[in-house]
Structure formats: C-alpha cells, structure tokens
Amino acid sequence: MKLLDGKATAAQIQAELAAAVQARKQEGKKIPHLAAILVGNDGGSVSYVTSKVKACEAIGFESTLIRYDETVPEDILLEKVQSLNVDRSIDGFIVQLPLPKHIDELKITQAIDPKKDVDGFHPRNLGNMILNLPGFLPATPAGIMELMRRNNIETEGKNCVILGRSNIVGTPLSIMLARNTNPGNCTVTLAHSKTKNIKALCREADILIAAIGRPNFVTADMVKEGAVIIDVGTTRVDDATRERGWRLVGDVKFDEVAPKTSFISPVPGGVGPMTIASLMMNTLKAMELKAK
Amino acid sequence: MKLLDGKATAAQIQAELAAAVQARKQEGKKIPHLAAILVGNDGGSVSYVTSKVKACEAIGFESTLIRYDETVPEDILLEKVQSLNVDRSIDGFIVQLPLPKHIDELKITQAIDPKKDVDGFHPRNLGNMILNLPGFLPATPAGIMELMRRNNIETEGKNCVILGRSNIVGTPLSIMLARNTNPGNCTVTLAHSKTKNIKALCREADILIAAIGRPNFVTADMVKEGAVIIDVGTTRVDDATRERGWRLVGDVKFDEVAPKTSFISPVPGGVGPMTIASLMMNTLKAMELKAK
Numbered sequence: 001m002k003l004l005d006g007k008a009t010a011a012q013i014q015a016e017l018a019a020a021v022q023a024r025k026q027e028g029k030k031i032p033h034l035a036a037i038l039v040g041n042d043g044g045s046v047s048y049v050t051s052k053v054k055a056c057e058a059i060g061f062e063s064t065l066i067r068y069d070e071t072v073p074e075d076i077l078l079e080k081v082q083s084l085n086v087d088r089s090i091d092g093f094i095v096q097l098p099l100p101k102h103i104d105e106l107k108i109t110q111a112i113d114p115k116k117d118v119d120g121f122h123p124r125n126l127g128n129m130i131l132n133l134p135g136f137l138p139a140t141p142a143g144i145m146e147l148m149r150r151n152n153i154e155t156e157g158k159n160c161v162i163l164g165r166s167n168i169v170g171t172p173l174s175i176m177l178a179r180n181t182n183p184g185n186c187t188v189t190l191a192h193s194k195t196k197n198i199k200a201l202c203r204e205a206d207i208l209i210a211a212i213g214r215p216n217f218v219t220a221d222m223v224k225e226g227a228v229i230i231d232v233g234t235t236r237v238d239d240a241t242r243e244r245g246w247r248l249v250g251d252v253k254f255d256e257v258a259p260k261t262s263f264i265s266p267v268p269g270g271v272g273p274m275t276i277a278s279l280m281m282n283t284l285k286a287m288e289l290k291a292k
Numbered sequence: 293m294k295l296l297d298g299k300a301t302a303a304q305i306q307a308e309l310a311a312a313v314q315a316r317k318q319e320g321k322k323i324p325h326l327a328a329i330l331v332g333n334d335g336g337s338v339s340y341v342t343s344k345v346k347a348c349e350a351i352g353f354e355s356t357l358i359r360y361d362e363t364v365p366e367d368i369l370l371e372k373v374q375s376l377n378v379d380r381s382i383d384g385f386i387v388q389l390p391l392p393k394h395i396d397e398l399k400i401t402q403a404i405d406p407k408k409d410v411d412g413f414h415p416r417n418l419g420n421m422i423l424n425l426p427g428f429l430p431a432t433p434a435g436i437m438e439l440m441r442r443n444n445i446e447t448e449g450k451n452c453v454i455l456g457r458s459n460i461v462g463t464p465l466s467i468m469l470a471r472n473t474n475p476g477n478c479t480v481t482l483a484h485s486k487t488k489n490i491k492a493l494c495r496e497a498d499i500l501i502a503a504i505g506r507p508n509f510v511t512a513d514m515v516k517e518g519a520v521i522i523d524v525g526t527t528r529v530d531d532a533t534r535e536r537g538w539r540l541v542g543d544v545k546f547d548e549v550a551p552k553t554s555f556i557s558p559v560p561g562g563v564g565p566m567t568i569a570s571l572m573m574n575t576l577k578a579m580e581l582k583a584k
Contacts, residue, residue, distance in 0.1 A: 106423060106425060109423075110425075122419070123416055123419025123420045123422070123423055123425060123427075124415055124416050124419055125419065126418070126419035126422045126423065127414070127415025127416055127417065127418035127419030127420075127422075128415045128419075130415070130418045130419075130422075130459060130463055130464070131398060131401075131415050131418065131459055133398060133402075133415060135415075156486055157486050157487065157488045159488075165470055165471070165472075167422060167423055171422055171467060171470070172422070174466070174467075174470075174482070175463060175466075175467070178457055178463070178466075178482045178484065179457070180457075180484075180486075185484075185486040187481060187482070187483050187484070187486075187487040187488070187493070188481065188482050189479060189480065189481040189482075190466070190470045190479070190480050191479050192470065192472075192477075192479070194448055194449050194472075194477040194479075195449065195479040196449045196451075196479070201479070
C-alpha cells in the first residue's frame with residue numbers, strides 16, 4: 001500500500017506556482033489575483049475559504065475575501081458577481097458553496113464570467129470539458145486527475161467505479177476519466193443511490209472513487225485486492241477528544257481498507273489539498289488566458 | 293421480444309407536432325422555422341438533411357436548406373452562422389456534420405447561438421445538460437431517451453452499458469441515463485476502444501446501447517437474456533442486391549440478438565427517425581423559448 005499523499009503533492013504544486021510567481025515578479029508582470037465570496041458562517045465553508053486564502057498567501061498570489069451575512073439578498077450577490085466579472089484586477093473568483101436556501105446557486109454560478117470561473121462550475125466550462133475544449137475543469141475532479149498523474153497511477157483500460165453523481169465531482173469526473181487522455185481511458189461506471197448490488201460492483205473496480213459524503217461507507221469487503229482508492233468524502237463527525245469537537249471522516253473505512261490497496265488517499269490530507277491546488281492552477285491559467 | 297419501433301414512435305411525435313402547428317396557425321401565431329446548412333455532397337449527409345427537411349414539410353414547419361460546395365472557406369461558413377444567429381425568422385438551425393477537413397467543426401459549433409442550437413452540440417447546451425438546466429439536449433441521445441420513455445422501458449436501478457464515447461452520442465447519453473430522472477437512474481458504464489473484456493461487460497447489461505459504428509459488433513453471446521438493446525450504428529455497407537448499391541447496417545447483429553432481448557431497436561427504423569423527431573421537438577421548443 002502506498003499513500004496518495006495529497007498534502008505532499010499539493011505542496012509540490014504550490015512550490016511550482018510560487019516559483020512561477022517569483023519569475024513573473026522579476027519580469028515586472030502581473031501577479032494572479034483570486035477573489036472569494038463567502039456568505040454566512042458555516043464552519044466548513046469558513047474553513048475551506050480560509051485555506052484558499054492561505055494558499056494564495058503561501059504562493060504569492062493576491063487574494064481578496066468578500067464576506068456577506070447569511071441574510072444577504074440574491075440581487076446584492078449577483079451585483080457583486082457582475083462587478084467582479086468586469087474588475088480587471090481580479091483574474092478569477094469563486095463563490096463558496098453551499099449558499100443559503102433563499103439564494104439560487106445555479107443562478108449565481110451562471111452569472112460568473114466563464115473566463116473567471118476558476119471553480120469550473122459554469123455550464124460553459126462543463127460543456128467545454130465534454131468537448132475537450134480549453135476552459136476550467138472543476139477543481140475537485142481536476143485535483144483528483146492531477147493526484148493520479150503525479151503519482152503515476154495507470155488508468156488505461158482499468159475498471160473505474162465512481163460512487164456519487166454530483167454536478168461538481170462524480171459526474172464531471174466520470175467524463176474526465178473516460179476520455180482518451182492520460183490519466184483517462186478508463187471504463188467508467190457511475191454509481192449512485194439507485195444502484196443495485198453496489199458492494200459487488202465496487203469489488204470489480206481497479207480504481208474506486210468514493211464521493212457520496214457517507215462516513216466509512218466503503219468497507220474492506222467492497223474492495224478488490226490491489227485496487228486504487230480515492231476518498232472524496234469529508235464529513236464532520238463529533239469527536240470529543242479533539243479540542244475543536246469534531247474530526248473529518250472520509251467515505252472509506254481507511255484502517256481496514258488500506259492494507260488491501262495499492263494506493264489510497266487519506267482524509268484529511270488527500271483530495272482536499274488537491275482541490276485547493278487545482279484552484280490555484282486555474283487562477284494562474286485564468287491570468288495567462290486573459291493576457292493572450 | 294418487442295420491437296422498439298423508432299419509425300412508429302417518431303410518426304406519433306410528428307403527428308403531435310403537426311397538431312401543435314395547426315393550433316398555432318389558427319391562433320395566428322408564428323410557425324417554427326428550421327434552417328440547415330449542408331456542405332458538400334456526402335451521401336449520408338445529403339440523405340440526413342433531406343430527411344430533416346421532409347420532416348419539416350410533413351409537420352408544417354418552415355424550413356430553409358442552405359448548400360455550399362465542399363471547398364467553401366471556413367470564414368464564409370462562420371459568416372452564415374452569424375447571420376442565422378440574428379435572423380429573427382429562423383428559430384433554430386443546424387450545420388450538418390461531418391464538415392470537410394479544412395473546416396474546424398468545433399469552431400463552427402461554438403459560433404452557433406446556444407438559443408438556436410437545436411442539435412444540442414454547443415458547449416453551453418452540453419453544460420446545461422450536466423447541470424439539468426433548461427437548454428437543448430443533443431438530438432440523438434434525446435431521441436433515445438424519448439424512445440425509451442414512450443415505450444415504457446424501466447430504467448431505474450438497471451445496469452446500462454454504453455458502447456462508444458463520442459461527444460454527440462455516448463458521452464452525453466451516459467450522463468442523461470445516470471441522472472435522477474425518468475428515464476434515468478441507471479447505473480451507467482461507458483465503454484470504448486480501450487475497454488477490456490468488453491463481451492463480459494456487455495453480458496452484465498440490462499440495457500445495452502451500441503454507438504460505435506462497427507457493423508454487427510454486438511453478437512448474441514454478448515447479450516443477457518431479456519436485455520433491452522438500442523442500436524445507434526448506421527454504417528453504409530455495399531449491397532449489390534439494392535438498387536442504390538448499399539444498405540444501412542447497425543452495430544448489432546439483429547437476427548441472432550433479437551430473440552434474446554425484451555426490446556430491441558432495428559436499423560434502419562430505430563434511433564434514426566427518433567433523432568429527427570427530437571430535432572423537430574427542439575425546434576418547436578426554440579420558438580417557444582424565444583417567444584418568452
């Protein structure tokens with residue numbers, strides 16, 4: 001078993017990006033600038049956005065955090081999105097999801113200029129993904145692809161089972177892994193809550209990707225000997241032994257599954273840091289595309 | 293075995309559309325108008341476009357056919373697309389693919405106004421499909437979904453194997469059948485040229501959809517007893533017994549496969565007519581959306 005150490009891989013990417021920023025500075029060029037909109041005080045959201053801002057600081061990107069109370073009206077948020085769309089100093093921006101229920105997330109996502117949509121959630125970017133056109137790939141699936149690429153995971157001809165059909169992880173990842181690319185060329189099965197015989201299906205997987213948000217769902221009896229396991233789950237579970245009162249738990253029962261695998265990503269320290277790394281890569285790309 | 297008679301199902305849809313046109317006429321409303329651009333003289337393309345124009349006539353839609361020699365420069369074609377985009381009399385239009393090699397198909401596809409893209413090939417419409425937003429679904433996959441819906445094929449929880457990962461059939465259909473809709477909620481596996489053990493994989497399929505363009509690829513030993521088989525292949529094969537010198541052959545060896553199935557679509561007369569029917573449905577929808 002080898003650990004797919006997302007923290008280490010992300011650190012490597014961040015070092016490369018930091019070097020790129022230094023080079024740009026010396027050439028007197030613009031430094032990438034990421035903005036993030038955060039609505040409300042949800043613990044997970046605050047923590048994710050904070051990590052993104054910290055990553056910018058570590059790399060040398062400029063960053064701007066815009067916060068709203070959770071009662072902010074939708075039209076105020078839309079106006080802010082539109083002003084960020086035309087703000088030449090901002091290369092890319094994100095609106096941290098989920099948003100409060102009175103706000104239509106898809107309306108907000110669609111209002112973002114696809115050229116600044118570094119989360120890759122805009123329909124135009126998702127369509128570009130299907131057609132293999134230039135654009136921004138959704139940050140989490142792109143991070144998973146990069147984690148596989150940098151750890152030399154063989155994917156061609158492998159059976160890949162993805163648990164979870166969300167718009168931002170499972171569905172786009174099913175397309176990316178099935179395409180004629182490297183990583184890619186997998187035979188991909190997308191499974192979900194209506195899938196029957198899910199244990200037997202998982203046991204056929206050379207590569208199993210769990211993205212359903214159900215703590216410890218994948219157990220050892222569901223895993224083929226030598227499989228590659230990628231755990232996208234991040235559920236906060238109460239834990240009185242921790243000072244903060246909770247810990248992050250993945251979709252995979254790590255302790256019993258890990259010994260059977262060839263590669264496995266941990267939670268935390270697996271896909272999470274790679275999502276942030278790919279957001280940073282997208283931000284640099286947004287600036288470079290704008291310059292063209 | 294029951295035939296999934298695309299010709300009959302498409303005729304039913306066309307009768308419904310013809311009634312809708314009649315009702316609009318009586319109310320003094322605009323009649324849907326589809327334009328088609330055809331480049332060159334490829335036999336298949338000429339035949340497809342002719343069928344589309346004939347379907348318009350049968351339903352009572354207005355239609356315009358614009359033909360170019362196969363040497364037409366890309367910029368002339370782009371100009372025509374742009375003029376159709378702004379032509380208020382045209383509700384939707386298509387550019388028949390494939391185009392000659394000197395023309396960038398993706399550039400043309402992207403130049404079409406997504407609101408008039410009744411073939412559903414524009415990245416914005418493909419992205420809308422992923423997010424389940426309003427838009428135009430690609431005509432062939434949408435026709436397959438409609439064929440299943442109108443023939444009451446149960447799909448929820450079924451294992452569905454799709455052979456072929458093309459941008460216009462296999463990949464979008466894999467998303468549409470995996471979604472939480474009816475038809476939909478299948479456990480979908482997308483297979484392709486790099487897939488291993490393809491015969492064994494097909495034998496597990498409750499629903500098998502062949503879209504690879506290899507005549508008679510699917511044989512009886514690849515099919516589970518009672519499976520639903522949908523054949524998207526349409527290859528022209530020489531046939532001296534026919535006056536025109538060829539016949540259309542599907543991806544499925546119909547004669548030996550059919551007895552094992554619960555439902556099977558023939559070639560011709562299966563998916564082909566449904567593609568045209570869904571193009572017609574999209575054209576009516578384009579006009580209605582414009583009116584809003």
